[in-house]
Amino acid sequence: MSGRIVALVLLAVTAALPLASAAYVVSFTVQLLLFVILAYSWNIISGYTGYTSFGHTSFFGLGAYASTLLILHAQIAWPLAALGGGALAVAVAWPLGLVMLRLRGSFFAIGMFGLARAFEALAFGWASVTQGGTGLYLPPAYDLRPIYYLLAALAFGLVFLTYRLDNSRFGLQLLAIREDEDGAEALGVKTTRLKVRAFVLSAAAPGICGGLYATYLSFIDPPTAFSPATELTTIAMVLFGGMGTVLGPLVGAVVLSVLYEVLWARFPQIYLGMVGLAIAGVVLLMPRGVLPLAMRRGWLPHGRGALRRLASRAVPAEA
Amino acid sequence: MGATPLLVVEGVVKRFGGVVAVNGATCSVAERSVTGLIGPNGSGKSTLFNCIAGVERPDAGQITFLGRRINGRSPSQICEIGLARTFQITRLFREMTVLENLVAVAHGLSDAAAVRRAQELLAMVEVGHLQHALAGTLSYGQRKLVEIARALMFAPKLLLLDEPFAGINPRLQNRILRYLERLRDRGVTLFLIDHEMRILLNICETVLAMDAGEIIAEGAPDVIRKDPRVLAAYF
Numbered sequence: 056m057s058g059r060i061v062a063l064v065l066l067a068v069t070a071a072l073p074l075a076s077a078a079y080v081v082s083f084t085v086q087l088l089l090f091v092i093l094a095y096s097w098n099i100i101s102g103y104t105g106y107t108s109f110g111h112t113s114f115f116g117l118g119a120y121a122s123t124l125l126i127l128h129a130q131i132a133w134p135l136a137a138l139g140g141g142a143l144a145v146a147v148a149w150p151l152g153l154v155m156l157r158l159r160g161s162f163f164a165i166g167m168f169g170l171a172r173a174f175e176a177l178a179f180g181w182a183s184v185t186q187g188g189t190g191l192y193l194p195p196a197y198d199l200r201p202i203y204y205l206l207a208a209l210a211f212g213l214v215f216l217t218y219r220l221d222n223s224r225f226g227l228q229l230l231a232i233r234e235d236e237d238g239a240e241a242l243g244v245k246t247t248r249l250k251v252r253a254f255v256l257s258a259a260a261p262g263i264c265g266g267l268y269a270t271y272l273s274f275i276d277p278p279t280a281f282s283p284a285t286e287l288t289t290i291a292m293v294l295f296g297g298m299g300t301v302l303g304p305l306v307g308a309v310v311l312s313v314l315y316e317v318l319w320a321r322f323p324q325i326y327l328g329m330v331g332l333a334i335a336g337v338v339l340l341m342p343r344g345v346l347p348l349a350m351r352r353g354w355l356p357h358g359r360g361a362l363r364r365l366a367s368r369a370v371p372a373e374a
Numbered sequence: 375m376g377a378t379p380l381l382v383v384e385g386v387v388k389r390f391g392g393v394v395a396v397n398g399a400t401c402s403v404a405e406r407s408v409t410g411l412i413g414p415n416g417s418g419k420s421t422l423f424n425c426i427a428g429v430e431r432p433d434a435g436q437i438t439f440l441g442r443r444i445n446g447r448s449p450s451q452i453c454e455i456g457l458a459r460t461f462q463i464t465r466l467f468r469e470m471t472v473l474e475n476l477v478a479v480a481h482g483l484s485d486a487a488a489v490r491r492a493q494e495l496l497a498m499v500e501v502g503h504l505q506h507a508l509a510g511t512l513s514y515g516q517r518k519l520v521e522i523a524r525a526l527m528f529a530p531k532l533l534l535l536d537e538p539f540a541g542i543n544p545r546l547q548n549r550i551l552r553y554l555e556r557l558r559d560r561g562v563t564l565f566l567i568d569h570e571m572r573i574l575l576n577i578c579e580t581v582l583a584m585d586a587g588e589i590i591a592e593g594a595p596d597v598i599r600k601d602p603r604v605l606a607a608y609f
């Protein structure tokens with residue numbers, strides 16, 4: 056399988072990168088890994104399940120603060136503290152999902168955006184714990200490579216998880232919710248349970264990643280933790296690559312990250328406008344993103360291959 | 375009615391704001407029977423089906439299936455007991471393949487078993503060759519066939535069919551008729567809404583007539599056809 060070879064090459068390159076590259080390349084890759092993690096997480100609830108969230112940085116920010124506070128006040132080792140950040144994100148996402156996922160369409164999107172703003176306001180306001188706008192500082196890490204490798208492991212883990220999801224009945228049922236939630240419900244799909252599960256799943260990795268990123272920066276403040284720019288960039292990446300696909304978020308994250316870097320270096324004053332135009336153009340030309348187009352043109356195999364393989368194993372009685 | 379009733383509907387009421395869609399409907403469906411439900415447009419037939427399938431909560435009344443009270447239960451609980459339905463306007467997941475449409479709603483089967491079962495059902499309604507086609511690309515008639523196959527994924531004891539014969543040509547109508555007869559012979563109870571008297575005469579033992587949310591007549595199809603109350607409701 057060529058897919059497996061590509062995955063192995065990517066894995067090898069990612070593993071070798073910090074050993075052989077300039078600090079600049081490593082820091083670029085850390086940013087990239089961060090966006091891969093956020094994009095894949097967002098893809099689960101918004102791409103597969105169809106609940107477009109404009110507030111997923113909430114979980115990133117919560118994880119960042121939780122982990123930083125655990126390190127500062129409980130002297131917990133940073134990898135464990137990052138896991139604590141993930142645990143808090145999950146613990147918040149579960150009840151939140153039960154409430155927020157009653158909202159549909161733009162109401163959910165705006166509700167999530169409002170929530171992220173509320174968390175940001177809390178981080179500003181609760182100064183006795185968060186130091187407000189000053190932010191919290193951690194002792195700088197001497198060796199950034201362990202953080203890099205954990206981020207990479209999380210990113211690859213999410214790609215694999217998404218591949219499994221795409222080939223599972225759980226994934227199909229999420230797609231059914233995306234297309235016609237009432238219809239799916241009428242046909243006996245346990246929609247509430249499934250979408251809450253997807254929401255919680257989509258919150259875990261951003262929580263962990265927030266903790267790792269705060270350790271990497273050795274600093275966290277409200278605008279970094281709950282940044283709308285991070286949110287919108289994540290969404291643009293998945294839109295570009297293809298919502299509800301296995302490789303869409305990866306393609307989107309790589310292409311847009313490279314585009315940002317190149318344009319930022321050449322046209323520092325207007326690069327954001329150019330990125331915006333590029334995204335608008337892509338959405339106009341390929342409203343579903345690059346991957347679905349490639350699948351339709353036959354350049355890439357369609358997703359959900361496991362079911363197809365099962366189907367070809369049994370010979371249908373009539374065909 | 376000697377046979378035991380599989381489904382009993384007693385005094386079901388469903389209001390939408392000021393509209394009383396179902397107004398104290400009472401009826402029963404005998405086990406292993408084929409029962410038709412007719413009535414003018416807007417008389418509440420689809421709403422009654424939605425109440426039975428758990429999609430709408432009745433404001434009053436009771437629905438019993440297999441001796442168990444099912445009103446107030448969720449659609450997935452009702453499916454699991456053995457009641458499945460098709461929609462008046464087909465509701466396939468258009469961006470999934472035909473096979474995926476069936477597998478997505480499977481309950482308690484392994485993926486391999488779900489795929490096998492889906493293929494058998496698609497073969498039964500003679501659309502096996504469409505298994506990998508996107509549902510959104512199917513013709514109207516093909517969608518109707520796939521919906522029937524999908525409803526059968528639950529191995530239901532009772533199948534509710536909301537106008538399975540509407541808007542398709544007589545050849546396909548006859549095909550569907552044949553499939554329904556085969557299901558009946560396998561012991562599936564059928565409860566179907568339709569306006570086509572030709573077909574109801576053909577397959578139903580009993581026909582219920584509904585008007586303004588109430589069941590106004592019940593009997594053999596050729597009797598119901600001439601019932602003055604039914605004629606008054608329609609004309």
Ligand SMILES: Nc1ncnc2c1ncn2[C@@H]1O[C@H](COP(=O)(O)OP(=O)(O)OP(=O)(O)O)[C@@H](O)[C@H]1O
Nearest residue numbers: 390393395413414415416417418419420421422462
């Ligand atoms: N979700 C809803 N909200 C508001 N009113 C509704 C809703 N569903 C049905 N109704 C109303 O209830 C009444 C009965 O509708 P229903 O669809 O049950 O009729 P029907 O007998 O199936 O008609 P048809 O033969 O045209 O399919 C209609 O007046 C309809 O407008």
Ligand SMILES: [Mg+2]
Nearest residue numbers: 419420421462
């Ligand atoms: Mg109707």
